[in-house]
Amino acid sequence: MQRVLIAGEWIESVHNGNFQATNPATGETLAGIYPISSWTDCDRALDAAHQSLKQMLHQDGEQRALFLEAFAAQIEKNAATLCEAAHKETALPIKPRLADIELPRTISQLRQAAQAARDGSYTQAVIDTKLNIRSCFAAIGPVVVFGPNNFPFAFNGISGGDFAAAIAAGCPVIAKAHPLHPTTSRLLAECAKTAVDQTGMPAATVQMMYHLNSEDGLRLVGDSRVGATAFTGSRTGGMALKHAADIAGKPIYLEMSSLNPIVFLPGALDERCKTLIIETADSGLAGVGQFCTSPNLLFVTEGPSTERFIQGIVDAYRSRASAPLLSFSGRDALHHSAQSLIEAGASVLIGGQLQEQSSGACYCNTVLYVSGKQFIENGKKLQEEAFGNLTTVVRCANDTELLQALASLEGNLTASIYSHSNGSDDALYESASDILRSRCGRLLNDKMPTGVALSPAMNHGGPYPSTGHPGFTSVGIPRSMQRFCTLQCYDNVRAERLPGVLRDLPPHDRIWRYIDGSYVLGNEKN
């Protein structure tokens, strides 16, 4: 019997078919047959979410916080089993990646979200006592989360950042797990269900389906019962969902492709060429290049160290073993993208082919090369994302060409600029950063973009088409919760009818509110 988590129970799925996962390291088909849910499953989940929302609207943040913490504890308790399952389904190493980095990050996100739900400052309460007008952000309604393939815990629809933010904001979540890691998702959903039961949350606070036909996915995001959707994944998938949500007038937040350009100014290469080679290879090959923030474009200009730098990158990519990608289809897609880039004019410095004699989904570490002129002339095609262990060096003849090339970049999540520590690159830095600033969500100096810190100041977002709206972030609590909120104003509403966060006396002393022109913590008088 194939079950999905709907309305608080593992019920039999009314499905359109089923699937099994594959171990990308071995090619072995993994045990566990999982359903491709039909619209009937979606419909049941939507009804249940709608019912649970009503209950959640009358809860306070403390109850959601207790749930998120109980869920975090369950994940912690089941860490070994979870890492084992995720390792089989993704080929990501248990140590350090899954057990020491991603799982702790996931737990940390849930706990940060709990704290945010508890203190309530995310509601951004604004009180105008003179006019008796008050407003705050509140739950937008049931949130559908489409998780990506590349982080089986930290971005999983049933446990990741979007999930945590939506629940903390008071929204029931309907998770669409990624079909590459169904067992991991099932185990996480079991943890979530235990936490729901332990903390007495409404039955459909968390629900999960493993897979959907694309037609049902499109219908889901535009359904009238949905509040909003969060999606992390490919541009093709994201754009189709965006269209379906847009025409229904439903907010959708997308985190799609990003090439994360890195600009190495001449002074930086002269000053610390060797270090930069190691940093670049470490970042570019982290997670086999399957991070949203993986550096896919390396911009350099002609200078005394340019050749040495490029050769160093090539050597580093050659000397490091290539690990299996997340799936065989992902490997094939990467190869296809590499071929497209080559057809668009890129030449191969190393790699560019499937790895022979590997039983796993391995692709040779690949470095491509184009001139700045080529990039300017054929920017669109040369900005096709190649998701995996591939990066492209863009070698510009001079500063002018560099700036022109940067100006042809699409929107990205990140952009990094390395410059000499003594300030000798500063004039060029200024021109480059002016151009990049409007083309990225996060601008870095002397630092690779991988490793998205869990900070309230983080922006894991950026201009279209890296996301669907440049004003939102999917990482960084409480700002990431904003996506799942609607603005609610109370005008002359009688005091006893106001939500707690908008009453004269705050619900507790940890909430920041903006009252008559000043931010006030709890009940302090300014």
Add this chain to the structure above:
Amino acid sequence: MQRVLIAGEWIESVHNGNFQATNPATGETLAGIYPISSWTDCDRALDAAHQSLKQMLHQDGEQRALFLEAFAAQIEKNAATLCEAAHKETALPIKPRLADIELPRTISQLRQAAQAARDGSYTQAVIDTKLNIRSCFAAIGPVVVFGPNNFPFAFNGISGGDFAAAIAAGCPVIAKAHPLHPTTSRLLAECAKTAVDQTGMPAATVQMMYHLNSEDGLRLVGDSRVGATAFTGSRTGGMALKHAADIAGKPIYLEMSSLNPIVFLPGALDERCKTLIIETADSGLAGVGQFCTSPNLLFVTEGPSTERFIQGIVDAYRSRASAPLLSFSGRDALHHSAQSLIEAGASVLIGGQLQEQSSGACYCNTVLYVSGKQFIENGKKLQEEAFGNLTTVVRCANDTELLQALASLEGNLTASIYSHSNGSDDALYESASDILRSRCGRLLNDKMPTGVALSPAMNHGGPYPSTGHPGFTSVGIPRSMQRFCTLQCYDNVRAERLPGVLRDLPPHDRIWRYIDGSYVLGNEKN
């Protein structure tokens, strides 16, 4: 010669045709021939805006504040001329409406926006000193503002709330004036140009066209040079623009139709029937019913005072003179909507026809009537907006029917509930407000929704289809500025390269920033 304001000059428009305005009070064609701009005009404006944006990005808020204040002063100086022109083009009375209410409001909005630009708290700077990650909201790029017909000053694309918010956020504005009041718009644009010149702002800080073919309008909002669009107007127009912006991945903020339901609970009618009749008629006929927040649906249940209340509304609508609408086409559209509502089952209590023997665009004050049952059964058709001096009473047999009727409401900007002051309506209030809360942006008690206060706590927004996104407001500074901002993060960026608002030392002592978990004013140490 027909001129538009582009790149800092009144240049000859490359136009597709021209038009003249009409005095809706007399039917007289007004002097002044205005161009319907071609794509060439749009293209020039976009290029110029793009250039000016670059300069504006290097300005601080103080410079924008000075411009906004100079503009406000120009409007104040030219108040008499402006009111005269607006009166001719809209038939709105000079006193009190234009001179004593709308013009002061417009000036006040500009000055509030100036203050917000100056203090910079709108950037919502977040600083994580430990990780050296910092983020803030910054100008999204050139903003296109489509102004509506109903507020020739306060919502005009060249002077209204969207304009003020966009400029304050650092975005050049391309205003598309409403073709019903071109001379008013020209006079305002002249004031704006004077202020640009006086304060040395970039030439294309403000630009204006009078009219566009719809094809060019659609192309404009999706152009790559545009940052975002704000639109206030009809659902048909808004939805077409939304579609064009959505497929181009461009943010668009829409304020479309809203029926602003008012629920009169039985106790309220028993307690203060007479007052409520006056309040309702005052609000429903304010601006000849042409406010976004005009109460178009009055819900009552059977009770001892119901008949008296309905009769009172009818008497009030009968006894008050009907003033000219904003245009003859608006009058015809209102008549058409009234007919649609009647076809959908509404009966006429009074009005429902063009006013005879009037040389102006007058429509009889109209009150329609449907039962709660009808509204539940035919809710979609009975929620067609009738923009003008028309309201519909929905008479429900009992509480259950009332709640069902409310549950069939679409998204609205506002919803109001009147209840007995002694608490006797409180049980029903709770059920009704639960339903209405998710269907409106602003919930009111014992108060009509017209008169949208300029408060930081205001929400002039709401769930789709009253707007395109329920998380944004078009009134209420600084929140309304959020629409024209993009989130920009600086990760490990060297101190001297940071924008002023993100440096350790704030640019001045009036800015609120969120630093390491606390809101801090200026340089105070918490």
